[in-house]
Amino acid sequence: MTTLEEMAASVPDGALLALPPDNSLPSVALAKALIRRGAKGLRLLGVPVSGFATDLLIGAGCVAEVQTSAVSLGEAGFAPRFSAAVRAGTLKVVDATCPAIHTMLQAAEKGVPFMPLRGLIGSDILANRPDWVVMDSPFGDGERIVALPALSPDVAAFHGVMADSLGNVWVGRRRECATLAHSSRRVLVTVERVMEGNFLEDERLAPGTISGTYIEAVAVAERGAHPVALLDEYGFDANHVAAYARAARTEAGFNEWLAEHVFTQRAAA
Amino acid sequence: MSHKPEELLAVTLARLIRARPTRHIAVGAASPIPAAACWLVSKGGSPVRLSLLHKRSGNPFTEGTRELFDLTGQGRIDLFFLGGGQIDGQANLNLIGTGEWPGREVRFPGSFGSAFMYFMAGRTILFREEHSSRVLVDRVAHISAPGVSEPGVFRRGHAQALVTGRCVFGFDPARGRFTLETLHPGETLENIRAETGFDFDVAPSLGETPAPTAEELALLRGPVCDEMMETYPEFCSRVFERKAAA
Numbered sequence: 223m224t225t226l227e228e229m230a231a232s233v234p235d236g237a238l239l240a241l242p243p244d245n246s247l248p249s250v251a252l253a254k255a256l257i258r259r260g261a262k263g264l265r266l267l268g269v270p271v272s273g274f275a276t277d278l279l280i281g282a283g284c285v286a287e288v289q290t291s292a293v294s295l296g297e298a299g300f301a302p303r304f305s306a307a308v309r310a311g312t313l314k315v316v317d318a319t320c321p322a323i324h325t326m327l328q329a330a331e332k333g334v335p336f337m338p339l340r341g342l343i344g345s346d347i348l349a350n351r352p353d354w355v356v357m358d359s360p361f362g363d364g365e366r367i368v369a370l371p372a373l374s375p376d377v378a379a380f381h382g383v384m385a386d387s388l389g390n391v392w393v394g395r396r397r398e399c400a401t402l403a404h405s406s407r408r409v410l411v412t413v414e415r416v417m418e419g420n421f422l423e424d425e426r427l428a429p430g431t432i433s434g435t436y437i438e439a440v441a442v443a444e445r446g447a448h449p450v451a452l453l454d455e456y457g458f459d460a461n462h463v464a465a466y467a468r469a470a471r472t473e474a475g476f477n478e479w480l481a482e483h484v485f486t487q488r489a490a491a
Numbered sequence: 492m493s494h495k496p497e498e499l500l501a502v503t504l505a506r507l508i509r510a511r512p513t514r515h516i517a518v519g520a521a522s523p524i525p526a527a528a529c530w531l532v533s534k535g536g537s538p539v540r541l542s543l544l545h546k547r548s549g550n551p552f553t554e555g556t557r558e559l560f561d562l563t564g565q566g567r568i569d570l571f572f573l574g575g576g577q578i579d580g581q582a583n584l585n586l587i588g589t590g591e592w593p594g595r596e597v598r599f600p601g602s603f604g605s606a607f608m609y610f611m612a613g614r615t616i617l618f619r620e621e622h623s624s625r626v627l628v629d630r631v632a633h634i635s636a637p638g639v640s641e642p643g644v645f646r647r648g649h650a651q652a653l654v655t656g657r658c659v660f661g662f663d664p665a666r667g668r669f670t671l672e673t674l675h676p677g678e679t680l681e682n683i684r685a686e687t688g689f690d691f692d693v694a695p696s697l698g699e700t701p702a703p704t705a706e707e708l709a710l711l712r713g714p715v716c717d718e719m720m721e722t723y724p725e726f727c728s729r730v731f732e733r734k735a736a737a
Binding site: 270290301305308311320321322340347348366395397400 | 593595609610
């Protein structure tokens with residue numbers, strides 16, 4: 223076990239940091255801790271898209287680059303600090319499409335150098351990806367298909383519901399977090415609580431559990447996904463996100479929001 | 492019986508769904524109108540499986556978010572819905588933005604799964620309420636997902652139709668062109684031409700988009716609304732005049 227602030231300190235500046243989006247267990251708590259520690263030059267990976275936590279990190283100046291299939295606040299609309307950074311030219315955006323990100327992670331998960339994916343040909347996403355290669359199918363059927371390189375994030379971070387005494391983490395049906403854990407060099411997980419026992423010995427919990435084999439550190443962060451929903455534990459706080467979206471239209475409004483919701487949180491803790 | 496514009500759009504989309512065999516529909520867009528159309532088809536008695544990706548509970552996938560794409564890759568998703576910040580006359584979609592890449596003028600959220608789903612779903616219905624020459628352009632600034640593909644590129648499906656707040660276009664992938672099929676009430680061919688940035692054909696049978704029937708409206712305002720309350724409370728309140736329980 224570690225603390226949230228120690229966990230944030232262990233993420234080096236410039237790291238390729240993979241984060242799931244708002245429907246998929248992001249650790250908003252860790253994103254806020256990274257802002258408090260003044261992280262710089264992070265290269266974020268949206269798995270496969272990006273949401274609230276990514277917009278916060280971009281607005282706080284922690285991010286040099288984001289590779290993603292979209293950045294959105296869902297019903298609250300466009301992500302305001304992402305949009306402002308693209309307009310200002312201060313953020314490098316590497317556009318992808320959702321299954322391409324899954325496929326690159328799956329290649330890393332299998333330990334193979336690349337995997338093919340259909341679609342993509344004729345898209346300007348591909349035209350802007352010199353690292354993606356169109357090849358002829360080696361099986362001589364005349365199909366042209368895109369080869370995607372394996373992608374191993376330096377660090378993956380997400381928020382699970384609970385960890386057990388052995389460092390296994392339960393994420394329910396959000397198995398994309400498992401693919402992410404399998405493919406990443408380091409995995410940092412915040413959780414609501416730690417339980418006695420071993421989830422992998424419980425037939426009902428085991429399928430939704432990520433083995434501690436893959437996980438470097440676990441820290442307790444209660445309501446660590448808020449304002450995003452966490453499975454059936456708590457719902458999406460639409461009012462909070464809408465208020466953020468309004469405040470973050472301007473840099474000054476964003477900074478006031480940070481002062482209230484990110485920098486005062488540590489004082490209260 | 493009087494109806495709201497959203498109700499006309501929902502029954503219009505439902506008619507397009509029923510026009511071809513459809514076993515499994517995935518709805519990924521945040522727009523509630525395609526979701527209402529799918530529920531209308533389902534509640535009207537057609538046996539169709541719905542995977543509504545924005546539903547807050549009951550996510551149908553247990554292998555992670557990649558499962559939707561794997562299913563679609565196998566050909567198990569018959570119909571998908573897409574929109575676009577810009578859509579052009581060849582049915583190319585732009586969800587990237589305008590100005591220099593990657594959208595230095597106006598940045599849209601991004602392409603999501605469109606660069607795969609548009610190829611691999613059995614077919615796609617394009618839906619965009621705003622019908623203006625800002626959205627419906629001659630040539631998109633950037634292509635997230637192309638409307639047609641060259642030989643040698645595997646492609647299972649194309650756009651079936653483009654439904655907007657003003658009309659319904661059909662799409663012919665062989666010719667890469669839209670044909671205006673029906674006009675919503677109050678629209679004229681001249682008006683559609685003025686508001687559309689791309690050139691299109693006009694069906695000889697051009698007529699008015701059929702209004703919802705009393706039966707369709709009863710389904711929309713009753714059982715369809717019941718299914719949508721959890722995910723789209725604001726939409727249900729505004730369109731179906733249903734208030735969430737306190």
